[in-house]
Amino acid sequence: MDRRSTLSGRVTGRARRTWAGALAAVLAASALTLTGLATDAAAADVNNAKNAGFESGLANWTCSANSGATVSSPVHGGSAALKATPAGQDNAKCSQTVAVKPSSTYTVSAWVQGGYAYLGASGTGTTDVSTWTPDSASWKQLSTTFTTGASTTSVTLYTHGWYGTAAYYADDISVFGPDGGGGGDPTPTIPAAPATPAVGTTTSSSVSLSWNTVSGATGYNVYRDGTKVLAVSGTSATVTGLAADTSYSFQVTATNAAGESPKSAAVTGRTATGGGGGGVVPKHAVTGYWQNFNNGATVQRLSQVQSQYDIIAVAFADATATPGTVTFNLDSAGLGGYTVDQFKADVAAKKAAGKKVIISVGGETGTVRVNDAASATNFANSVYSVMQTYGFDGVDIDLENGLNATYMTQALRSLSSKVGSSLIITMAPQTIDMQSTSNEYFKTALNIKDILTVVNMQYYNSGTMLGCDGKVYGQGSVDFLTALACIQLEGGLAPSQVGLGLPASSRAAGSGYVSPTIVNNALDCLTKGTNCGTFKPSRTYPDLRGAMTWSTNWDATAGNVWSNGVGAHVHALP
Structure with missing residues (x-):
């Protein structure tokens, strides 16, 4: 019924005024009562x-x-x-x-x-x-x-x-x-500004930052050149998508439910020169292969790998019957009962310690074939699945039986689109594979230069090879390492994408072992122009990424002489 119809009868004179006054009194009393109830409810309900x-x-x-x-x-x-x-x-x-x-x-x-x-x-x-x-x-x-x-x-x-x-x-x-009387969260106040952030690792496209914890803050905003670019919950962040060899100004604010603090003082961070992607790794890094099998070298759990290694490549993924598809099977029996859960926990612990753990595809007898669009898709999907299952940071391409640059490029770009900028991609070609930019391995590296982390060419089991000066060099000398690295450095790869791959001991390879002193001299020659042999590069490459070894297990067998000698030297490079 329309409420107005009950008020439409004849009410005249004094009666109308009396009725209207009574109605006003009732409404006023009701308003007071409702107001009181609303106040009580607001005070009580939390x-x-x-x-x-x-x-x-x-x-x-x-x-x-x-x-x-x-x-x-x-x-x-x-x-x-x-x-x-x-x-x-x-x-x-x-x-x-x-x-x-x-x-x-x-x-x-x-x-x-x-x-x-x-x-x-x-x-x-x-x-x-x-x-x-x-x-x-x-x-x-x-x-x-x-x-x-x-x-x-x-x-x-x-x-x-x-x-x-x-x-x-x-x-x-x-x-x-x-209110149950249990006490609520205190009403927050706007936090203080963080101290000046510190610049950490830089790549050609990213700068990492860290700052102090601010009391009462629940999050932090990162500003680049005055523009907010990130909101994070922790006290560190990596700003990506930057131009190479460019300086940027960074500031940080602290936030909570009450609002945002003033900006911190500004700090300048400059990106590295050259191209490249692959997450955040040290400017100078050491890569080591960890053996998922027992071949006479020291059997290790991942947790026992020397702390000198910044990137740990788990060797190897296994090919399946489906072209391009790989999987990973932990050799628990060969590794003394090492369980999958223990392995996953060790991967997580290494990552928490700032290391990168990746899955290596291939090896000496690896038969993974990526030679058409379907197998490229299978490769990307299966590697991504393995990464998700075990927590790996990326993939290492160690296909010593050849690869197709067109479809491996397609596969790795597809994988990159799934993972994002944190993806680590390393490669371990043989020396013959990097003699010319027309070789499939070299072409692949150049094709993915914007997402490639490092190429650690194997300077062993190769005999004599041509250097960038057209001269022939044999294994076992500083010249062999520097003159062959020069081909990659002058052939289009950024210095940060070049590493020297050597055996950890004379037992780790058929030939090509050199002492840590030789490796370190080659690193000095390439980065600083000192300790060279007869070949001296026309310029220096101070951003050279570092060195790699096969394997952490053979290194342990030899008393960790390689990682203690080369690892410490790499990390001390300017």
Whole structure:
């Protein structure tokens, strides 16, 4: 019924005035009552969950089987969110105890994304509640309500996924209702500005930065030449997409729910010369191959690899019956019972220590063939799958039985599009493969120069070869190393993409072993113009990447003489 029809009858004179006054009094009284109720509700109803947006990491939350972590992307609000990853026997349950009032009604809500996600409350003293959603590509809100029992003073708030399914994300979780007296997160104030950031590793397209922790900050913004380019949750970041041999000004601010701090003082970072991609590795790096088999060298677990090695290439991936497709099978029996879980944990530990761990494809007997579009796609997809499974940072191409530059280029660019700028790509051609830019290996390296990390040519098992001066040089001398490196350096690769690959001991290769002193002299000759042999390059290459050895196992067998000698020398280069 239309409310106006009840007021349309005849009301005249004093009666009209009396009725109108009574109505006004009733409405005024009602307004006072409603205003009071609204004030009481606003004072009473709060979000009783602590660290509801995960801006303080996992504080106040407990996640089963270490399944939870905070991430800076994707987030629903603020600068952090929960990422929880189920396993075959674990549903990635994250929970906290929330203080509530007895005999009160609460609304539980959360924003979720990703795999199957559940939200609920238990221990309510009445009927426990939960709600869920299947996979969601974008943020979706879950919500449910519960009423506490007459003596209930706390409930368990939780989220979880489903066994063996994809990770789920959760953010901005709320238990909204009367204040349970458990204390809420303190109202934040705008944090102070960070101290001047420090410049770390630089490449031709990136600059890494680090700065001090700011009290009360939940995130940080990075500015390049006055423009915001990154928002991160930690105290370090790498700014990518930069031009080579260029100086940039960087500043950092601290953020939280209250706002953003003033900018830090500016610091200047300059990118390296030349091309190249491949994540963040030291300006001068040491690469070592780790053997996934026992051939008489010291059997190692990945955790036992010398700390001098910056890039560890796991040798090798295995070819499958499908052209271009590779897989990785840990030789647990040959490595003394080393389990896959232990191996994965060791990969993660090496990465946490700042090392790069990559999967090597090929080897002396490797038969991986990438010679058409289909096998190129298979290669990219399978390498990416292996990387995802084991946590590898990239791939090493060590195909000693030839490759097709057109389709290997296609495969590696496809892999790069999946992984992004963090991808490490290394190559280990034989000396014959890098004698001319018309060779397939050399062409491949030049084709992917913008995403290539380093070519560590094998200066062993090769006999005599031509140097860049047209003269013939034999293994075992400084000249052999410098004159052949010169071909790559003058043939189009950036100095940061060239490394010297040598055996770790005389037992590691059929021929070509030289002492660490010879390797170091060659490094000095190429980078500084000192300690050269009869061949002296026309210029120096101070950005030369470093050296590689086969293998960390043979190095250990010889008492780590190679890594202690060459490794320390590489890291001391200017």
